[in-house]
Amino acid sequence: MLKTSVFTRPAVTLAALVFGTVAAAAHPHVWIKNRSDVVFNDDGKIVSxxxxxxxxxNYSADATEGLDTDGDGSFSSGELEVLTRENLIALKEYDYFVYAKLDGKKxxxxxVTEFxxxxxxxxxxxxxxxPLSDPVDPARGKFTYTIYDPSFFIAIDYPDASAVSAIGRKPANCTLEMKAVTGDQETDQTRQMLSEKSPDWQPETEEDFGSLFAQPVNVVCKPKTASQ
Incomplete structure (x- = not known):
């Protein structure tokens, strides 16, 4: 199960940074506006x-506290690099919160080397x-991905459909489709249950709560026409 220390600074967990002065709070505890790009190579295959x-x-302020080492009132890429690397090292254990599948297989x-x-x-x-280990031909299967925190400690949401786009030579017969979160009684009950939990709460058994609220993105390719 994902721990609350995924995003850290030296010796300080995210929970301590954001909620150290709060007696009780609800899941989620951190909010992220998400965007993603599907990168295609010259052969029309997905590579990253x-x-x-x-x-x-709140998280932005607390995570950067004390990082302005030269005191100029701003944060250079060098001042933020340690924080970035620590976050990515922690995220690697959870596939960077990015879960891609081809025909249902992981x-x-x-x-990650570019960040x-x-x-x-x-x-x-x-x-x-x-980066994908091997390029994926979206015409040969259903490629889909979701971006979320399994523990739902962190809410990761797209603001709108424009937050998903393609880069590179996307085949003309392929489109990106962002699906809405499908709610039902079980989902609503789970959301209510999580909203009543304190920041340090952990379930007795491993649960993938975040997938219930994740917005899937599908790469949909129609059969090519003669003109394509």
């Missing part, structure tokens, strides 16, 4: 996913590229 997260103001990744963070107008933004 680019993810960008904009953290909420797609494997390489290590960075910036601080703009009080908001901390992190971006990273998740």
């Amino acid at each position: 996913l680019i993810v960008e997260w904009a953290f909420d103001e 797609v494997s990744y390489g290590d 960075g963070q910036r601080f703009t107008q009080g908001i901390l933004k992190m971006h990273f590229t998740v």
Whole structure:
């Protein structure tokens, strides 16, 4: 089960940073505005996913506290690098919160080597590229991915459909479709249950709560026409 220390600074957990002065709070505890890009190579195959997260103001402020080492009132990429690397090291154990499948089977990744963070107008933004171990031909199967925290400690949501796009030579017969979260009585009950839990709560058995609220993105390819 995902622990609450996925996002850290030296010796300080996310829960301590954001909720150290709060007696009780509800899941989720951190909010992220999400966007993602599907990267295609020159052969029209999917080679990577680019993810960008904009953290909420509370986390942004607490995570960057003390990182302005030169005192100039801003955060350089160098000042944010340690925080970025620690976050990605922690995220690697959980596939970077990016769960891609081809025809229902898990797609494997390489290590994230392209990444960075910036601080703009009080908001901390992190971006990273998740490379697929092997290029995926979307015409040969259903490629889908979701981005979420299994524990639902962190809520990761797309603001709208424009937050998903394609980069590179996407085949003309393929489109990206972001699906809405499908709610039912069980989902509503789970959300209510989680909203009543304190920040340090952990379920007795491993649960994938976040998948209930995740927004899947599908790469849908129609049969090619003669003109294509």
